[in-house]
Amino acid sequence: MKRITLGILLLSLLFTLLSACGKERQGTLTVYAGLYEDHAIKAIETFQKQTGIKVNYVRMSSGEILARIRAERNAPKASIWYGGPADTFIQAKTEGLLEPYNSKQAESIPPEYRDPDGYWTGIYIGSIAFVSNKTWLQEVGLQAPHSWSDLLKPEYRGMISMADPRSSGTAYTTMATLVQLFGEDEAFDYLRRLHRQSIVYTTSGSVPGRTVGMGDSGTAVMFAHDALKYYKEGFQDLIISFPNEGTGYEIGAVGVIKGGPNQKEAREFVDWALSKQAQDLGKQVGNYQQLTNPDAVPPEEAIPLEKLNAIPYDLEWAGRNRERLIQKWTTRVLGLGDE
Known part of the structure; x- marks a missing residue:
């Protein structure tokens, strides 16, 4: 009888432990x-x-x-x-x-x-901004950009960094902003011209802030709060500016x-x-x-x-058109695949 009772107690203890483990996993x-x-x-x-x-x-x-x-x-x-x-x-x-x-x-x-x-x-x-390296701007004789068209100037060639909209929400917000601001045809014409500036594309939307802070790029298109973070972390050459025509936000x-x-x-x-x-x-x-x-x-x-000239960003439209616009960017801007 004692052995049976002990066996029941051991089984009960084992069941309790297994149940506890199951709850932990859940x-x-x-x-x-x-x-x-x-x-x-x-x-x-x-x-x-x-x-x-x-x-x-x-x-x-x-x-x-x-x-x-x-x-x-x-x-x-x-x-x-x-x-x-x-x-x-x-x-x-x-x-x-x-x-x-x-x-x-x-x-x-x-x-x-x-x-x-x-x-x-x-x-x-968070809002889309231009983030520039102050020392670089001084070296090439430029003011911080305050227009989307500023990024098309010859001095910016090879010195612009932004993320790839296929992976980055930051970059897609930028693209959707431009389409809502200028219309789809004009926006994609702008994006093709911007691409010819030999942009450095990154996977993450925040990484361009680091490349600008280190002087490897002159200007990035990214969220302002990401740039503020880098500035506070020691990249004191960073300058934040916003496009006069309007900017979008996430x-x-x-x-x-x-x-x-x-x-x-x-x-x-x-x-x-x-x-x-x-x-x-x-x-x-x-x-x-x-x-x-x-x-x-x-x-x-x-x-x-x-405090910004923020556009009435149509979030629902941006979400429903995301796949289509990214595919269009991939084919018409990068020249990859079929639209």
């Missing part, structure tokens, strides 16, 4: 992060500490995240897409890759910064990946990411975006859209 989220690495780490560490939910993350550019989610659509490995321009989220929504979630926290976010059906919600805002978003594991924990992450506390974390690690939660306090250095 509580582990995988996040695809479009934020800066330091921002993603700070946010995830804080979320884990406050909720006890373990998180794994992979840092990628927005186009890379979209491609990964597509590839995994039949067996998703991640549950959360965290950061990067919302127009890429809109494309993912049209392809059935996201799960709608109407978080209670989203009710405090202004309607223009969230999807009405809950497929994504904005967490920050709404950085968070959303739930359709069919991903741990949907309950994923929704809890979205709730947390929309909170004042979560949005206030960015400035602690040197990130300078405007924020979407009205109670959150943006960094003093952040540049409000109200």
